[in-house]
Amino acid sequence: MADSTLNPACCARTAVVTGTYTPKGAYEEIAGLNTYTTGPTTSTHAIILIYDVFGLTSQTIQGADRLAAATSALVLVPDFFKGEPIDQDVFPMDTDEKKARATKFMTTKADFREAVSAVLAVRKEAEEKFSRVESWGAFGLCWGGKVTALISGEGTLFKAAGTAHPGRLATEEAERMMIPYCCLFSKEDGTPEQMDAYTKALKNNGQDNLVERYSNMHHGWMGARANLEDEDNVKEYEKGYDQVASFFKKHL
Structure with missing residues (x-):
């Protein structure tokens, strides 16, 4: 799928407002980004969790806590959008004005190339700050999944990566991956043909991948x-985060 093509499912729903959740971690600045940090800071394994376009939501923070508890890894959730995620009122994208605002967001604050650079900067600074970490993973949600796909190719600095409900599938990215990759599809992350092609690419690229x-x-x-x-x-x-945790426990 071309980068300019949006999955209709990405455009249909806003975020869900959830009940009260008390985070188990804390926030600190890493590479100039306010970063939620959870799990043992003395761990030898770390995972960078890359959120979706809605930013630091309660569900993502809760997922980070669950992933940290299940893996005993340090989990970092950087705020790449610096407190300014996509406006909720652009969903559903049913007018030209909403589509234009979403496009502007995706080509500025959510630019994938800049996100890749930001992830690498976080990893570099965090590697110095948490010096006991020996292996790094990355996991992304929708928009974040596109970012993890882009950092999993030749020259990657990560040992394993993955995504849930990935955004903007590109089969060639799956073909080029050089590390184990976990991909949890929903029922609507593209056309059936696009998801089938991505699945086939992951199953045939020579890595120990997980696709469900x-x-x-x-x-x-x-x-x-x-x-x-x-x-x-x-x-x-819960099943999804537990499955992701098992994947990283195996590969980090």
Whole structure:
């Protein structure tokens, strides 16, 4: 899928406002970004969690805490958008004005190349700050999944990476991956043909990849669009993060 093509599911829903959740970690500045830090700071393993376009939402913070607890890894969630995620009122993108605002956001604050540079800067500074870390992973939600795909090719500084409900699938990126990659699809992360092609590329690129399709879940079920007051979403949200944790425990 070309970078200019948006998955209709990405454009359809706003984030879900959830109930009260008390984070288990804390915030600190890393590479100039306010970064949520959770898990043991003395761990030898670390994961950079890259959020979706809605930024530091409660569901993503809760996912980071769950991932840290299950892996005993240090998990970092940098605020790449510096407190200014996409405006909720552009969803659904049903007018030209909303589409224009979303396009501006995606080509400025959410530019993928700049995001890759920011992730690498976070990793470099965090490597000095948390000197016991020996292996690094990266996991992304929708927009963040595109970023993790881009940092998993030749010359990667990560040992394993992955995504849930990935955004903007590009089969050639899956073909070029040089590390194990975990891909958890929802039922609507592209056309069936696009998801099938991406799956085939991951299964044939020579890495120990994990691919699964959550056919009963909507795009965003592990990120800001997770409805944690819905029993089915909670069950699959927890299953997804537990599956990701098992993947990183195996490969980091």
